Amino acid sequence: MLILTHTLYLNRPEGEIPIAIRIYRPEPKDGCWACTFEIDWPEGTKTMSGAGLDALQALVISLQMIGIQIYTSTYHHDGALRAYDNEEGYGFPIARNVRDLLVGADKIYL
Template identity: 80%
Template sequence: MIMLTHTLFLNRPEGEIRIEIRIHKPAPKDGCWACAFEIDWPEETKTMSGAGVDALQALVVSLQMIGVQIYTSSYHHDGALRAYEGQEGYGFPVSRNVRDMLIGVDKIYL
């Protein structure tokens, strides 16, 4: 069950492309909790899950995994990706080893 969605925008010569992110409700799986998500990159949909000892931990891990996927993407590196009009950042936390890559409001608040 999809719990929430978020949209990023990729600037291309032919126009802006919407990149949808879907986060599913955490659910018990194999003795722990898992929180699945999808990112609709232009070349493929990336499907992954974060896991934890409870639903909250699984959700937080998934949000961080999404942030890492965004910040390590070639689209971020090229400066062609945005989430908000007139504002840098994507709205997702990242794990400690990627925090030096944060930009804009993410750098301030996440």
């Protein structure tokens, strides 16, 4: 079951392209919990899952995985990606070992 969506925008010469992110309800799987998410990159939808000992841990890990996918993308590196009109950042937390990649409000609050 889909529990939330978020949209990023990719700046291209022909205009902005929406990049949809979908996060699904964590579910029990193989003795743990898994939280599936999808990112609709221009080259195709990337589907992954974060796993944890409980539903909350699976959700938090999935949110961090999404943040890492965004911050390590060539679109972020090229400066062509945005989430908000007047603010840098994407609204997703990332793990401590890659915090140096954070920008804007993410750098302050996450």
